[in-house]
Amino acid sequence: MEPINTEIIAKQLAGCHAAIKILDEHGSDQAPAVKKFIKKVQLCPDSTHIRLYFDDFYFLAVPLASESTLTETEWTAHDQESGLTYKVTL
Template identity: 55%
Template sequence: MGHINMEDLQDFVSVPVEVAILDEHGGEKAPFVIKTIKRLGLCPDQTHLRIYFDDVYFLAVPLDSKVRKTNLEWSAIDAGGNLHYKIRKVRENE
């Protein structure tokens, strides 16, 4: 488990993904939604990674979050906010 590296998310850009924010116990705060990540960037104060779904809407994940990545899923755990961000590739059979 490491900290956020934008390169780790490049495999998830421009492909359909499911995105969710979970609580510290893995329960959903909101349901998974299907999105396409358009681009990645840093917030102005360089504390969060912005994951853009279009030119306006983005998900901001603290850079000091602990990250796990597989070929199909990227997840980050924000210890300060007790939130778990999950991005997973949409399987073609679904």
């Protein structure tokens, strides 16, 4: 796993339909996967999180301190502090 690279994530995910799932530290679902269109990807104003925007208002924020893995079909980010894992499957 590597630190989050905002530019690479934005190129891969922006403009795509994806299934988004959040897992707890035991690998259990915190909520069911939701299918969303990712309109844009950008840093939050204080540069602590990467935001995946679903429209001009709603977004999912993932801590930049998370370790991430990116493949052609999935982006996974694990936040050690919260124990949460974010999975975005294209």
